[in-house]
Structure formats: C-alpha cells, structure tokens
Amino acid sequence: MPIAIPAEPSDFEFDPARTALIVIDMQRDFLEPGGFGETLGNGVSLLAAAIGPCKVALDAARANGMLVIHTREGHRPDLSDAPPAKVLRGAPSKRIGDPGPMGRILVRGEPGHDIVAELTPLPGEPVIDKPGKGAFYATELEPMLRHRDIEALLVAGVTTEVCVHTTVREANDRGFRCAVLGDACASYFPEFHAMALRMVSAQGGIFGWVTDTAAFAASLQ
Numbered sequence: 548m549p550i551a552i553p554a555e556p557s558d559f560e561f562d563p564a565r566t567a568l569i570v571i572d573m574q575r576d577f578l579e580p581g582g583f584g585e586t587l588g589n590g591v592s593l594l595a596a597a598i599g600p601c602k603v604a605l606d607a608a609r610a611n612g613m614l615v616i617h618t619r620e621g622h623r624p625d626l627s628d629a630p631p632a633k634v635l636r637g638a639p640s641k642r643i644g645d646p647g648p649m650g651r652i653l654v655r656g657e658p659g660h661d662i663v664a665e666l667t668p669l670p671g672e673p674v675i676d677k678p679g680k681g682a683f684y685a686t687e688l689e690p691m692l693r694h695r696d697i698e699a700l701l702v703a704g705v706t707t708e709v710c711v712h713t714t715v716r717e718a719n720d721r722g723f724r725c726a727v728l729g730d731a732c733a734s735y736f737p738e739f740h741a742m743a744l745r746m747v748s749a750q751g752g753i754f755g756w757v758t759d760t761a762a763f764a765a766s767l768q
C-alpha cells in the first residue's frame with residue numbers, strides 16, 4: 548500500500564521499500580568558512596538551515612528501514628578526475644586542490660570534504676563520491692539503486708539549484724520519480740533556492756514533486 552505525502556503539484560505516493568533518501572553534498576567544504584563555497588565568494592551561513600531538516604529526514608528514513616545514501620562532491624588528490632574547465636573557472640580566492648584551513652579545497656580525504664558532523668553517515672549507509680554536480684555522473688549510484696529495486700528518490704542537500712537540481716534532472720532521465728524536500732535543501736542565493744523548487748514542480752511536475760521534511764516524517768507515522 549503506497550504512502551502519500553502532501554506535495555506540489557500533487558500528493559507524492561511512495562513505497563518506503565522502493566524509495567531512497569539521498570542527501571547531497573552536506574560537506575564542510577560547502578557549509579563551513581574556509582571551504583570551496585566560500586572561496587567562490589559565497590556567504591556560507593545560509594546553508595546551515597538545511598542541517599536540522601536533513602537530520603529529521605534521516606531519522607525518519609532510518610526508523611523505517613529506508614535506504615539512505617549520502618553524496619560528496621570532490622576530487623582525487625592528484626586531480627586527475629577534475630576537468631581543467633572546472634579547476635580553472637572564474638577567479639576564486641583559492642582553486643580546487645589549493646591548501647586551505649580545512650585541507651586542500653574539494654579534495655577527497657581532506658577535512659573539508661567530510662560531511663558535517665551533525666549528519667555523519669551511519670555504518671552501512673553508502674557514501675557516493677562524485678566528481679561532478681550530478682550524483683549519477685561517473686558514479687556507482689545508478690546500479691546501487693537498480694540492484695535494490697529503488698524507483699523513487701527523496702532528495703535533500705545543497706545547493707538547491709546546483710547539485711540537487713542536477714541530480715534530480717539526471718534521475719528523471721533515468722526513470723526515477725523524485726520528491727525534493729525543500730526545507731532540507733539550501734542555497735547561497737535564497738531566490739535561486741525558491742525558483743529551483745518551483746522549477747521542479749512546475750508544468751505538472753516536470754522534474755518531480757516538492758514537499759518538506761515534516762510532511763515526509765508525518766507520512767511514516
């Protein structure tokens with residue numbers, strides 16, 4: 548019997564056994580001063596708003612035995628998987644791979660690459676290391692979902708208009724239904740956050756549904 552969550556543009560129906568919660572890039576590099584996000588000129592404090600709702604979503608998913616997957620954006624220490632077009636883009640205060648207060652910027656294994664302490668993955672929860680913005684590009688995410696017969700995703704994390712959106716678009720093209728937990732996402736630009744959520748549910752749900760963590764958690768009670 549599917550569960551229904553109130554959502555835009557219509558209720559989102561899901562079977563917890565065939566749905567995964569995916570938490571995108573809740574890393575120190577994006578949320579804390581001195582990381583990748585700040586080197587790009589962003590004020591990082593706005594992203595903290597997503598931590599509490601992500602925790603609520605994680606608690607609800609874990610309590611109901613749902614698959615939970617975390618992602619991290621970052622690169623190999625030799626930067627062999629980092630496109631020069633990404634490394635050389637713009638005029639950041641530090642580039643990918645440069646040393647910073649949390650270790651080398653956006654490099655795997657460095658303190659800044661870690662998921663924030665409040666949302667540390669539990670043992671057994673897959674963590675996908677991704678070199679791009681989308682969680683499907685150059686990762687094992689798709690087979691991981693197919694092997695478990697997952698057909699729907701609840702998506703949270705940062706930033707709404709970049710890695711969350713890219714992942715939702717990739718998932719759509721692969722046939723997964725996506726519901727974005729709006730309050731568990733955040734952006735350095737509040738107007739981009741709001742518009743990105745509208746872009747998901749517009750046109751009858753062109754990329755999926757938008758709901759929130761309270762509605763998700765209540766649906767599982």
Ligand code: C5J
Binds near residue numbers: 705
């Ligand atoms: C960005 C992300 N914004 N996780 N990454 O570069 O959204």
